[in-house]
Amino acid sequence: xxxxxxxxxxxxxxxxxxxxxxxxxxxxxxxxxxxxxxxxxxxxxxxxxxxxxxxxxxxxxxxxxxxxxxxxxxxxxxxxxxxxxxxxxxxxxxxxxxxxxxxxxxxxxxxxxxxxxxxxxxxxxxxxxxxxxxxxxxxxxxxxxxxxxxxxxxxxxxxxxxxxxxxxxxxxxxxxxxxxxxxxxxxxxxxxxxxxxxxxxxxxxxxxxxxxxxxxxxxxxxxxxxxxxxxx
Amino acid sequence: xxxxxxxxxxxxxxxxxxxxxxxxxxxxxxxxxxxxxxxxxxxxxxxxxxxxxxxxxxxxxxxxxxxxxxxxxxxxxxxxxxxxxxxxxxxxxxxxxxxxxxxxxxxxxxxxxxxxxxxxxxxxxxxxxxxxxxxxxxxxxxxxxxxxxxxxxxxxxxxxxxxxxxxxxxxxxxxxxxxxxxxxxxxxxxxxxxxxxxxxxxxxxxxxxxxxxxxxxxxxxxxxxxxxxxxxxxxxxxxxxxxxxxxxxxxxxxxxxxxxxxxxxxxxxxxxxxxxxxxxxxxxxxxxxxxxxxxxxxxxxxxxxxxxxxxxxxxxxxxxxxxxxxxxxxxxxxxxxxxxxxxxxxxxxxxxxxxxxxxxxxxxxxxxxxxxxxxxxxxxxxxxxxxxxxxxxxxxxxxxxxxxxxxxx
Ligand SMILES: Nc1ncnc2c1ncn2[C@@H]1O[C@H](COP(=O)(O)OP(=O)(O)OP(=O)(O)O)[C@@H](O)[C@H]1O
Ligand SMILES: [Mg+2]
Numbered sequence: 091x092x093x094x095x096x097x098x099x100x101x102x103x104x105x106x107x108x109x110x111x112x113x114x115x116x117x118x119x120x121x122x123x124x125x126x127x128x129x130x131x132x133x134x135x136x137x138x139x140x141x142x143x144x145x146x147x148x149x150x151x152x153x154x155x156x157x158x159x160x161x162x163x164x165x166x167x168x169x170x171x172x173x174x175x176x177x178x179x180x181x182x183x184x185x186x187x188x189x190x191x192x193x194x195x196x197x198x199x200x201x202x203x204x205x206x207x208x209x210x211x212x213x214x215x216x217x218x219x220x221x222x223x224x225x226x227x228x229x230x231x232x233x234x235x236x237x238x239x240x241x242x243x244x245x246x247x248x249x250x251x252x253x254x255x256x257x258x259x260x261x262x263x264x265x266x267x268x269x270x271x272x273x274x275x276x277x278x279x280x281x282x283x284x285x286x287x288x289x290x291x292x293x294x295x296x297x298x299x300x301x302x303x304x305x306x307x308x309x310x311x312x313x314x315x316x317x318x319x320x321x322x
Numbered sequence: 323x324x325x326x327x328x329x330x331x332x333x334x335x336x337x338x339x340x341x342x343x344x345x346x347x348x349x350x351x352x353x354x355x356x357x358x359x360x361x362x363x364x365x366x367x368x369x370x371x372x373x374x375x376x377x378x379x380x381x382x383x384x385x386x387x388x389x390x391x392x393x394x395x396x397x398x399x400x401x402x403x404x405x406x407x408x409x410x411x412x413x414x415x416x417x418x419x420x421x422x423x424x425x426x427x428x429x430x431x432x433x434x435x436x437x438x439x440x441x442x443x444x445x446x447x448x449x450x451x452x453x454x455x456x457x458x459x460x461x462x463x464x465x466x467x468x469x470x471x472x473x474x475x476x477x478x479x480x481x482x483x484x485x486x487x488x489x490x491x492x493x494x495x496x497x498x499x500x501x502x503x504x505x506x507x508x509x510x511x512x513x514x515x516x517x518x519x520x521x522x523x524x525x526x527x528x529x530x531x532x533x534x535x536x537x538x539x540x541x542x543x544x545x546x547x548x549x550x551x552x553x554x555x556x557x558x559x560x561x562x563x564x565x566x567x568x569x570x571x572x573x574x575x576x577x578x579x580x581x582x583x584x585x586x587x588x589x590x591x592x593x594x595x596x597x598x599x600x601x602x603x604x605x606x607x608x609x610x611x612x613x614x615x616x617x618x619x620x621x622x623x624x625x626x627x628x629x630x631x632x633x634x635x636x637x638x639x640x641x642x643x644x645x646x647x648x649x650x651x652x653x654x655x656x657x658x659x660x661x662x663x664x665x666x667x668x669x670x671x672x673x674x675x676x677x678x679x680x681x682x683x684x685x686x687x688x689x690x691x692x693x694x695x696x697x698x699x700x701x702x703x704x705x706x707x708x709x710x711x712x713x714x715x716x717x718x719x720x721x722x723x724x725x726x727x728x729x730x731x
Contacts, residue, residue, distance in 0.1 A: 137729075146630055147725045167634050174632020181728070185627040189333035194326070201326045202632045246631070 091158060092119040093253050093286045094143055099152030101138050101309075112138040113149070114309045120302075122253065123284040125277060127300030129291050134306040136290035137258050143288065144177055144256045145169045157253055174202050178247025180257035180276075180289075184239040186231040186246075192218065193227040196245045203250055217245035220282075221275060237268035241275060248279055255279075257289035261296050273299040327637065331644035334617070335652065341613055346653045348609035349708070352602040353657025353700050354664050359598055360696035361665050362674065363591050365689050370584055371551065371577075377457055377515065379580045380422075380545035381554045382561065384408075387573045389543075397426070398498035401540035402572070408544065411568075415560055417553040422449035423541035425532045429495030431475070431525060436483050440475075442493065442525040444532025453547055462487040462511035469530045474511035478522035485509055493525065497537045505535045516678075554578070603707050610649055610711035614642060618719045625719055626727025635720040642719055646712020650705035658701055665690035 101113040113135045120126050128136050141147040142154060145161055154161045157176060164172065173179075178199075186195045196217055200210040218224045221241040223234075231239055240260060247255050257276065261269030273289075273296055280287050291297055305312045336342060375381055385393065389400035402408070405423045412421050424445055431440040447465035465474055473491065475483075485491060487509055494504045507527060515521055533539055548557055558576050565572050578585075618625070625638060633641075668674060673687035 141725050141728075144630070146728070167636075170629070170632050170634040170637075173630065179627075179630050181627070183623075185623065185728075187330070187624060187627070189330065189337055194329070198326060199631050202637065 091122070093122050093124075093157055094118070094120040094288070095155040095158075096139075096143065097153045099139075099142060099149040099154065101135075101142065101147070102150045111309050113142070115152070116306075116309070116311050117152075118304060118311065120254075120286055120288060122286055123280070124286050125280045125299070125301040126286075126288045126304065127291060127297050127302070128288060128304045128306060129294075129297050130306030131292055133308075135309040136292075136306055138309075139306065140256050140258045140288065140290055143254075144179060145173055174199060175250060176252045176254060178250070178252045178255040178285075180240070180243050180247050180255065180260045182259040182262045184231070184236070184243050184263070186239055186242055188231050191228050191230055192223055192234065192242045195231070195242055196249050199246060199250045213249050214245075217249045218242075220248075220279065221245045235268075236264050237271060240264060240268075240272050244272065244275055244279065248283065248285060251283060252285065254286045254288070257287065259290055259292075261291065261293065266293075266295065269293070269296060270299075327641045327644050331641055331648055334621075334645055335648050338617065338620075341616065342649075345609055345613040345649060346656055349606055349649070349653030349704055350657040350660050352606040353654060353704060354661045355602050356599065356700035356703075357658070357661030357692070357696055358665055358668065358690055359595065360700065361690035361692055362688055363595050364691040364693050364696060366591060367584075367588055368691060369686070369688070370587055371581075374581050374584055375551060375577050376453060376547070379577045380420075380453065381548045381551065381577050382546040382558055382574055383580065384412075384544040384546065384561070384572050384574045385542070387571045390573065390575060397542055398536070398538070401425075401538060401542055402544065403540045405541045405544065408570075408572075411564070412544070412546065412561075415557060415564070417548045417550070417557055418546055419549050420449060420452055420547040422446050422453060422545050422547075423529060423543065424545060425529055425536065425538070425540070425542045427495045427532055427536055429493055431479070431483070432492045432494070433483050433485050433489060434492070438479060438482055439523065440479070440493070440525045441523045442495070442527055442532060444527050444529040446529050450526075453545070457513045457515050459511050460514050462509070464511050464513070465526060465528055468528050470528060471505060471507045471531055472510045472528070473507040473531075474513050474526040475509065476521035476524045477512050477514045478518060479524070480509075480512045482522065487512070493527075493535065495535055497535075499537070501537070503535055503537065505531060507531070551577075599703070603703060606704065607707050607711045610646060610708050611715060613649070614646060614712050614715040615718075617645075618642065618715050622722060622727045625722055626724050629722075629724045630728060638720045639716050642712050642716030643709060646716070647705065647709045649712075650708025653708065654701045654704040657704060658697055661700070662692055662697070665692050 096116060096118050099113055099116045100111065103110040103112055116139060128139060130136055138147070142149050145156065156172065187198065190198065193214055196214045197210050200213055215224065218227050221244055223238060223241055223245070226234060226238060234242065261272055264272060276287055276289070277299060279285055297303060386400040386402050393400040409421050412418060422445065424443055427442045429440060429442065430437050445465070447468055451464055460477055465472060489509045490506050491509055492504055492506050494502065497503050529541070548554060554576050558574060561574055628638065669689045673689040675685060676688045677685045
């Protein structure tokens with residue numbers, strides 16, 4: 091059973107009189123536990139595709155199913171719940187909540203999920219330990235380095251034990267060493283919790299962490315079947 | 323359970339120090355306005371009420387049954403006999419501080435050269451001295467001794483008559499049986515009440531002198547003063563019961579019924595106060611709404627993030643309503659403290675000078691009365707207004723597109 095199933099998805103934007111085709115008939119399936127990269131140059135549609143898979147945006151055409159559930163008919167509140175429960179997000183700009191500590195940032199999705207205090211505490215500490223930031227748990231985001239912030243974001247994305255984690259250019263704001271470390275961390279989580287990861291990048295080095303690679307050009311997948319990355 | 327929207331909201335309130343300070347200043351100014359103006363209004367009500375009660379009306383007046391209905395055309399038919407006995411009975415009622423009796427008459431007053439219409443009141447001097455603390459003797463002295471043929475007149479009347487202290491004035495009136503009767507009195511004092519009309523007609527004489535002049539031993543009304551105005555209704559009930567039990571042929575009126583002017587003033591002031599409240603509420607509303615809108619605009623990406631990681635629209639709404647509520651509560655507490663301090667400061671400086679109101683001859687210094695009612699009102703309305711102010715910006719925040727918000731910088 092694929093965790094993500096995208097069928098014939100197109101996305102068009104109207105810009106005045108011209109129509110921008112951000113995605114054209116994209117189809118892909120991602121199996122549970124996979125570690126997938128979507129790559130392509132700027133403007134190729136990576137963000138658009140990840141937003142649609144992450145139920146943040148709706149396709150103009152085509153269907154999306156997450157864990158066998160068709161997304162199309164769901165209400166805003168149901169989509170929010172689906173994202174909270176089953177999808178973790180890692181952003182290019184980290185997007186931590188500045189007024190919350192590292193601990194509280196990681197705790198937030200559990201709170202939304204309605205978990206009790208004890209369970210939240212256990213899970214948050216476990217995740218902070220996984221990402222190696224236990225000592226920094228009471229730091230606010232502006233007291234953390236970029237790499238540390240992204241590791242907090244990884245902890246936040248995984249704390250609800252979602253089936254799927256989406257990361258849109260997670261290393262674009264990090265130097266290559268730190269970026270590599272974040273990808274290593276994501277791989278570790280992928281192995282430990284068999285969480286499915288999809289991340290986008292245009293950096294060939296980062297791409298190489300993937301087990302499977304989809305290439306986007308001008309809104310089209312140019313390798314429909316995806317490539318196996320035999321190094322991994 | 324730890325409410326994370328609450329924590330998030332609380333932290334966000336103090337996030338932008340400068341903007342928060344400006345918002346709190348707006349709330350504080352509004353609250354100070356409400357508390358000071360409300361306290362001034364309360365003081366004015368209190369002052370007017372107490373001065374009317376203590377200078378003239380008393381808390382309760384007792385008359386012969388029928389007096390209020392028919393007594394105006396023929397007061398001499400509705401007089402109370404046996405005042406002394408009644409007085410003993412009435413003093414037994416708790417809260418009663420003073421009981422006095424009055425007998426009024428109207429007639430003419432003359433120096434021999436000038437003659438004017440006058441409205442006279444026979445009073446018991448030593449008791450009235452305690453009651454009429456609002457009438458100011460500006461020349462000579464008040465009435466001191468019962469039975470002496472001496473009188474006090476209003477300052478405006480004194481000017482018109484051209485009389486001096488020590489002059490003898492003749493007072494002429496009609497007795498209940500229709501005879502003319504006159505008495506000569508010595509002018510011992512000139513008084514000012516502040517009300518011009520009253521000051522140009524009033525004459526005050528000892529009760530026994532008026533009784534002699536009117537050829538009666540009865541009194542027209544019994545005026546009862548209580549220790550506190552709040553006890554009026556309770557005492558009125560007891561009195562009515564007493565009249566019934568003892569089969570007394572009496573009726574009463576409380577100061578409420580006797581002071582339509584007071585109630586008209588209360589209505590007027592309350593009307594003005596309401597307008598002030600609405601204006602202040604609108605200013606506070608816009609200033610908080612503005613703060614919230616700015617703060618939401620700055621946090622678009624954050625809102626997008628919260629939504630992306632699973633916060634529902636209602637969650638975003640709750641978050642910003644909490645923020646508005648907290649701004650309201652914190653601002654209201656600060657505003658209340660500042661308001662009370664400003665009010666106390668004004669009072670320490672002797673109050674605010676108020677020039678003479680229409681038909682009055684002297685101004686006064688108004689104090690700011692700090693009453694729980696005004697404090698509560700301004701506190702609650704600030705919190706409610708703040709929460710309402712947050713509502714529209716909060717609704718807009720819930721409507722933001724997640725994708726666009728995330729792309730926002
Ligand atoms: N809201 C929008 N309105 C109009 N056009 C848009 C909008 N969002 C994206 N596009 C267009 O859709 C195309 C794909 O955009 P997208 O952001 O998905 O590319 P990307 O691969 O993520 O690029 P980058 O590497 O720069 O992030 C681009 O041509 C872009 O200009
Ligand atoms: Mg992008």
